[in-house]
Amino acid sequence: MERSVQDVVKRVTDRVRERSRATREPYLTRMEKARADGPNRAHLTCGNQAHAYAASPDEDKDLLAGGRVPNLGIVTAYNDMLSAHQPYEAYPALIRQAAREMGATAQVAGGVPAMCDGVTQGQTGMDLSLFSRDLIAMASGVALSHNVFDSTVYLGVCDKIVPGLVIAAATFGHLPAVFLPAGPMTSGQTNDEKARVRQDFAKGLIGRDELLKSEMASYHGPGTCTFYGTANTNQMLMEFMGLHLPAASFENPGSGMREALTLAGARRAVEISALGDDYRPVCHILDERAFVNGIVGLNATGGSTNLLIHLLAMARAAGVVLDWEDFEEISAVTPLLARVYPNGLADVNQFHAAGGLGFLIGELLHAGLLHPDTETVAGQGLELYTREPRLQGDKTLHWVAGVGTSLNENIVRGYDQPFQETGGLKRLDGSLGAAVMKISAVAEDRHVIEAPVKVFRTQEAVRAAFQAKELDQDVVVVVRYQGPKANGMPELHNLTPILAVLQDRGHRVALVTDGRMSGASGKVPAAIHVSPEALDGGPIARLQDGDKVRVDARNGRLDILDEAVLDRPVEAPDLSEHHTGTGRELFTLFRQNVGTAEFGATILFGD
Structure with missing residues (x-):
C-alpha cells in the first residue's frame, strides 16, 4: 500500500507528480483518445489493409481482416554484429508461434538501428551513439505508424536501444508493450582480469x-557483455519498471528457459491487448511511481551513469518530468545492495545466481523504498517480480517464490547489511556547473579531489600526455567540447585505464568532462555530464592548465577555486573535423537542436 513507502521516496514521487501535472494529464488524454478509437485496422481502407496483409500466410489473413483478434507489432533491433542482439534473429518466429497458439497474429512492424558502443569506443562512430537513441524512437514511430497493431513487442537490450524503444512505447502508450530480453553471454574471462x-x-x-x-x-559469444554497464542496467530497469516478465533479464541466450520466457512474453502481449482479457496499456505502467522505482533500482545496484540521461528522456515521453535532484534525494536513502563489476568482482551471471533482481526487489519492497502497487505487464503489483520462473515439461512456465535470501553476500546483500548506506550516484553543483558522479566503486578517501587541471579536447590528447609522462602528478584531467552540441557526447571509456594507472601510482586524480563515461565508470572519481557544456558557454570552457578545481562528492560540489577564471573570454574552437565522416554529417540537425544533459540530451522534448 502507498502508506508503506518510505517518506523520502514518497515525497520525491509527490513532487514529480506535481511537477508533471501540466504534461502528464494531456498525455493521458491523448492516450485515452487513441484507445477509444478502437482497433486501428477497423479504420483502414480496403486498399490499406490489403497492403498490410499481402505477405502474411493465408491462415493469418482472415484473422487480420476480421480485426477481432490481437495483432502484435514486433519492433526489432536485431543485427548479428552486436552480440547482445544476435539472438533476436530467431525471436519473430517464436513470437508468431506463440500468437497463433492463442488465435492471434504477429508481424514485424519494423527494424531499428542498434550500434555497439563496445565497437565504437574511442572511434568516430561513438559520436553517433547518444543520438541513436532518439533516432531509434523515431524509427519505431515509423514502424508503428501503419496503425495495424493491438499490442507491441520490443526486442532490444543495449545502451541506447532500450531507452529509444521505451520512448517509442510511451509515445504509442495506448498500446500494451512487452520487452523481451536476449540475456547475457555466458561468463568468460573475469572482468577484473580484463x-x-x-x-x-x-x-x-x-x-x-x-x-x-x-x-x-x-x-566471446552471443548475449550482453557480462559487466554491469548500461546494457545490463537497462535490463534491471525493465524489471523494476514492470516491462519485462519477472526474472527475465539475466537468463543466457540459447537455453530452454530463455525460449520459454520469449514465448511467455509473446503470449502475455496478446493477453494484455485491448482485445485480450487483461488490457494493460503502457501509459498506465509508465507513471511517476514506475520511474521512481527505476531510480531506486539504479542506486541500489550501482548502475550506469548513462541512465541519468536516459531516464529523463524516457519519462518525458510519458509526460513525467524528472530532474537530477530526484536522483540525488533517492540516492541519499537507498543503500547499495549489489557488488557487480565495475563496483565489484562478480559478473551478472554470478549476480543472477546469487539471488539477483528478485531478491533485491523483495528487500527494497520490505524496506519501503519501492512503490509496491504499480501496474506491470505481469499483473498488478511489484511483488510479482520477487518470483522465479520454472519450466514445466511442455515448455510453459510457472512462477514460484524467489529465494528470499542472498546466496552470496559478497555479491548481493539484504537491506539491513548493505555494502554502503547510500546509493551509487551523486549530483555535483557549483561554480563549474552541474555534473554527476558514480561513487559506488570510488574509495571513500577519493571522494574529494583538489588539484590543478590539465585541459584536453580529445581522449587521444590525454593518452599522448600520459605516454609523455606529463600527467604523473596530482591532477584533475578536464576533457571538454565533448557535450551533445559539440560532438554528440561520446563516452570517454578509453580514459579509464589511463586514469586508473595514475591513481595506482599514488596520485590524486579526477576527471571532469562534459562528455560521458558510461556504466563502465570505475574507481577513479569522474564528474561527468558537466552542464552547461563548453560549447554552450559553460564555465568548463574557461579553464586553463594550472587552474585549481575541487571535485567534492562528499558535499556535492564542483568548483573552480579562483572564480576570476569565470571572467575569461572564450573563443570556441573549430569542431568541424568532428562533424563529418562515419555518418556524422547526417546528424547536423541533432547537434543544432539537442537539449542539455540535465534534461536528457534529447532532440525530442524541449528543455
Missing part, C-alpha cells in the same frame, strides 16, 4: 596481441 590486462597495455607492459586475446576471451 581490467588488469587493459592497464598493463596502457603501461606498455604488454603488446596489442595479448590485449586482443584478453578482449576476445571476455567478449
Whole structure:
C-alpha cells in the first residue's frame, strides 16, 4: 500500500507528480483518445489493409481482416554484429508461434538501428551513439505508424536501444508493450582480469596481441557483455519498471528457459491487448511511481551513469518530468545492495545466481523504498517480480517464490547489511556547473579531489600526455567540447585505464568532462555530464592548465577555486573535423537542436 513507502521516496514521487501535472494529464488524454478509437485496422481502407496483409500466410489473413483478434507489432533491433542482439534473429518466429497458439497474429512492424558502443569506443562512430537513441524512437514511430497493431513487442537490450524503444512505447502508450530480453553471454574471462590486462597495455607492459586475446576471451559469444554497464542496467530497469516478465533479464541466450520466457512474453502481449482479457496499456505502467522505482533500482545496484540521461528522456515521453535532484534525494536513502563489476568482482551471471533482481526487489519492497502497487505487464503489483520462473515439461512456465535470501553476500546483500548506506550516484553543483558522479566503486578517501587541471579536447590528447609522462602528478584531467552540441557526447571509456594507472601510482586524480563515461565508470572519481557544456558557454570552457578545481562528492560540489577564471573570454574552437565522416554529417540537425544533459540530451522534448 502507498502508506508503506518510505517518506523520502514518497515525497520525491509527490513532487514529480506535481511537477508533471501540466504534461502528464494531456498525455493521458491523448492516450485515452487513441484507445477509444478502437482497433486501428477497423479504420483502414480496403486498399490499406490489403497492403498490410499481402505477405502474411493465408491462415493469418482472415484473422487480420476480421480485426477481432490481437495483432502484435514486433519492433526489432536485431543485427548479428552486436552480440547482445544476435539472438533476436530467431525471436519473430517464436513470437508468431506463440500468437497463433492463442488465435492471434504477429508481424514485424519494423527494424531499428542498434550500434555497439563496445565497437565504437574511442572511434568516430561513438559520436553517433547518444543520438541513436532518439533516432531509434523515431524509427519505431515509423514502424508503428501503419496503425495495424493491438499490442507491441520490443526486442532490444543495449545502451541506447532500450531507452529509444521505451520512448517509442510511451509515445504509442495506448498500446500494451512487452520487452523481451536476449540475456547475457555466458561468463568468460573475469572482468577484473580484463581490467588488469587493459592497464598493463596502457603501461606498455604488454603488446596489442595479448590485449586482443584478453578482449576476445571476455567478449566471446552471443548475449550482453557480462559487466554491469548500461546494457545490463537497462535490463534491471525493465524489471523494476514492470516491462519485462519477472526474472527475465539475466537468463543466457540459447537455453530452454530463455525460449520459454520469449514465448511467455509473446503470449502475455496478446493477453494484455485491448482485445485480450487483461488490457494493460503502457501509459498506465509508465507513471511517476514506475520511474521512481527505476531510480531506486539504479542506486541500489550501482548502475550506469548513462541512465541519468536516459531516464529523463524516457519519462518525458510519458509526460513525467524528472530532474537530477530526484536522483540525488533517492540516492541519499537507498543503500547499495549489489557488488557487480565495475563496483565489484562478480559478473551478472554470478549476480543472477546469487539471488539477483528478485531478491533485491523483495528487500527494497520490505524496506519501503519501492512503490509496491504499480501496474506491470505481469499483473498488478511489484511483488510479482520477487518470483522465479520454472519450466514445466511442455515448455510453459510457472512462477514460484524467489529465494528470499542472498546466496552470496559478497555479491548481493539484504537491506539491513548493505555494502554502503547510500546509493551509487551523486549530483555535483557549483561554480563549474552541474555534473554527476558514480561513487559506488570510488574509495571513500577519493571522494574529494583538489588539484590543478590539465585541459584536453580529445581522449587521444590525454593518452599522448600520459605516454609523455606529463600527467604523473596530482591532477584533475578536464576533457571538454565533448557535450551533445559539440560532438554528440561520446563516452570517454578509453580514459579509464589511463586514469586508473595514475591513481595506482599514488596520485590524486579526477576527471571532469562534459562528455560521458558510461556504466563502465570505475574507481577513479569522474564528474561527468558537466552542464552547461563548453560549447554552450559553460564555465568548463574557461579553464586553463594550472587552474585549481575541487571535485567534492562528499558535499556535492564542483568548483573552480579562483572564480576570476569565470571572467575569461572564450573563443570556441573549430569542431568541424568532428562533424563529418562515419555518418556524422547526417546528424547536423541533432547537434543544432539537442537539449542539455540535465534534461536528457534529447532532440525530442524541449528543455
